[in-house]
Amino acid sequence: MSPLIKTSTLRVLFSSRLPVLASSSNNKFRPFCYPYSVSHKAEPKKMAAERALPQIFQYVDQNVESYKNLLKEAVAIPSVSSDAKHRDDCVRMVEWMKEKLKEVGATTELRDIGFQTLEGKQVKLPPVLVGVLGNDTNKNTICIYGHLDVQPALKSDGWASEPFELVERDGKLFGRGSTDDKGPVLGWLHAINAYKNVGSELPVNLKFVFECMEESSSQGLDELLMEKLKPEGFFDTVDYVCISDNYWLGTTKPCITYGLRGISYYFLEIECAKMDLHSGVFGGTVHEAMSDLIYLMDKLVDKDGKILITDIYKSVAPLLETEKQLYNTIDFDPEAYRKSIDAYKLPHNAVKEQLLMHRWRYPSLSLHGIEGAHYQTGAKTVIPGKVVGKFSIRIVPNQEPEEVEKLVFDYINKKWAERGSPNKMSISAQSGRAWTEDPDHPHYQAAARATKLIYQTEPDMSREGGSIPVTITLQEASGKNVLLLPMGAGDDMAHSQNEKINVRNYIEGIKLFAAYLYEVGKLPK
Numbered sequence: 001m002s003p004l005i006k007t008s009t010l011r012v013l014f015s016s017r018l019p020v021l022a023s024s025s026n027n028k029f030r031p032f033c034y035p036y037s038v039s040h041k042a043e044p045k046k047m048a049a050e051r052a053l054p055q056i057f058q059y060v061d062q063n064v065e066s067y068k069n070l071l072k073e074a075v076a077i078p079s080v081s082s083d084a085k086h087r088d089d090c091v092r093m094v095e096w097m098k099e100k101l102k103e104v105g106a107t108t109e110l111r112d113i114g115f116q117t118l119e120g121k122q123v124k125l126p127p128v129l130v131g132v133l134g135n136d137t138n139k140n141t142i143c144i145y146g147h148l149d150v151q152p153a154l155k156s157d158g159w160a161s162e163p164f165e166l167v168e169r170d171g172k173l174f175g176r177g178s179t180d181d182k183g184p185v186l187g188w189l190h191a192i193n194a195y196k197n198v199g200s201e202l203p204v205n206l207k208f209v210f211e212c213m214e215e216s217s218s219q220g221l222d223e224l225l226m227e228k229l230k231p232e233g234f235f236d237t238v239d240y241v242c243i244s245d246n247y248w249l250g251t252t253k254p255c256i257t258y259g260l261r262g263i264s265y266y267f268l269e270i271e272c273a274k275m276d277l278h279s280g281v282f283g284g285t286v287h288e289a290m291s292d293l294i295y296l297m298d299k300l301v302d303k304d305g306k307i308l309i310t311d312i313y314k315s316v317a318p319l320l321e322t323e324k325q326l327y328n329t330i331d332f333d334p335e336a337y338r339k340s341i342d343a344y345k346l347p348h349n350a351v352k353e354q355l356l357m358h359r360w361r362y363p364s365l366s367l368h369g370i371e372g373a374h375y376q377t378g379a380k381t382v383i384p385g386k387v388v389g390k391f392s393i394r395i396v397p398n399q400e401p402e403e404v405e406k407l408v409f410d411y412i413n414k415k416w417a418e419r420g421s422p423n424k425m426s427i428s429a430q431s432g433r434a435w436t437e438d439p440d441h442p443h444y445q446a447a448a449r450a451t452k453l454i455y456q457t458e459p460d461m462s463r464e465g466g467s468i469p470v471t472i473t474l475q476e477a478s479g480k481n482v483l484l485l486p487m488g489a490g491d492d493m494a495h496s497q498n499e500k501i502n503v504r505n506y507i508e509g510i511k512l513f514a515a516y517l518y519e520v521g522k523l524p525k
């Protein structure tokens with residue numbers, strides 16, 4: 001364990017029923033003075049929460065080191081859901097979070113969601129953590145979703161430090177999962193804990209759904225929600241759903257998000273032999289799988305990003321004049337964006353509205369990689385016997401996964417026939433739907449008030465190019481308004497090398513969550 005982590009300190013912060021205050025300067029705790037007189041207890045509960053907010057903000061500022069330490073502990077668990085070798089880490093991560101939720105007073109349950117086929121084997125899926133905190137019928141109930149799994153990461157990918165060791169540099173906390181999604185998930189925990197430790201009752205009831213398979217298409221989660229939790233009545237008391245698993249558009253202005261693209265992810269497998277072959281010995285005498293794969297993958301998208309699959313744009317929702325207007329007011333600087341990713345040139349003539357539309361409301365196709373191909377340094381002379389090409393399409397409103405999958409399968413089959421290769425080809429897909437919500441809903445206004453309180457500026461109402469497959473399921477299961485409240489900044493580089501969260505975003509994000517709980521608590525029941 002890193003010397004930075006003081007387990008005893010964390011235990012005090014997260015398990016003590018007694019209010020405590022920690023000093024951020026020396027990371028030691030000192031006794032907390034209860035801020036209100038006894039007569040204050042007689043005030044209406046919602047008023048109490050309002051008066052508690054300044055205390056909560058102060059408490060958060062005084063516990064910065066503890067929050068960093070807890071994130072460090074979470075990042076140190078390499079819960080990579082796509083890799084069978086890390087399945088035990090995923091389970092450990094969920095169990096770790098279960099203990100943390102219990103420590104803030106929630107009742108918790110680990111729900112079994114069965115098996116998946118991974119790397120040709122049947123592998124048990126990590127359980128889903130379901131929790132409940134509070135059941136006051138006079139209060140609103142928010143269902144909070146987050147994920148505890150992460151994308152793969154190796155230092156050799158080009159990280160400046162070990163990906164699973166949280167490191168602070170220049171006010172930024174670097175580590176896999178820091179912004180996607182361990183930082184935001186812990187943010188909820190810290191906000192609840194802050195309410196408790198200043199002696200204020202939570203202004204809302206909370207329900208939690210924390211999974212560890214989001215980065216792998218949330219396998220098993222829809223079934224748990226629709227076939228188990230919904231019939232059991234889990235959603236009957238839910239009034240609002242909130243997810244913090246995306247990012248601001250830029251680096252300075254906060255936003256609230258009302259739309260996500262879906263994802264349709266493909267595995268295109270070609271086999272030419274049962275084993276890899278020496279290219280000197282066998283080259284010229286076999287139909288090579290890799291050449292077939294490159295041929296097919298090259299037929300998917302052109303250099304400007306136009307998807308070449310027949311009819312793929314046909315069902316995309318038409319752009320209405322009212323929607324077009326929304327893009328004008330969004331704070332987004334294409335040149336700053338280009339610089340932040342060090343791209344040579346942006347497509348769509350770098351026009352702001354066009355870039356945003358192609359990120360939010362039009363589909364895009366990306367080629368991700370080839371399993372079975374040689375990728376290490378050096379000049380290995382091998383003909384891979386089997387290769388699996390991976391690509392995905394970010395799908396958008398009005399595009400249904402089944403319809404997109406059929407178009408892709410038909411197109412690949414047609415191109416394969418044109419290729420005339422004798423090799424074995426197969427294609428499979430896993431998909432999640434796009435989601436949009438009504439941003440004029442009082443829930444969004446409440447989140448906007450909370451954001452303004454913390455950041456002193458009106459948030460942009462944004463959409464997001466990424467996907468959170470369960471969002472639309474939560475909308476359907478609850479029948480309630482769903483909102484995305486991002487914690488991290490647009491340059492956090494989730495999924496990439498050197499993923500980070502700014503200390504500022506993490507800490508102000510905790511306050512934002514506390515203020516959001518307060519604002520939703522004020523909404524009429």
Ligand SMILES: C[C@H](N)C(=O)N[C@@H](Cc1c[nH]cn1)C(=O)O
Binds near residue numbers: 214216218
């Ligand atoms: C937006 C969210 N934080 C995220 O990163 N989602 C993933 C979901 C995914 C990955 N594979 C399949 N789905 C994403 O948008 O890539």
Ligand SMILES: [Zn+2]
Binds near residue numbers: 151215494495
């Ligand atoms: Zn992610």
Ligand SMILES: [Zn+2]
Binds near residue numbers: 147181214246
């Ligand atoms: Zn995420």
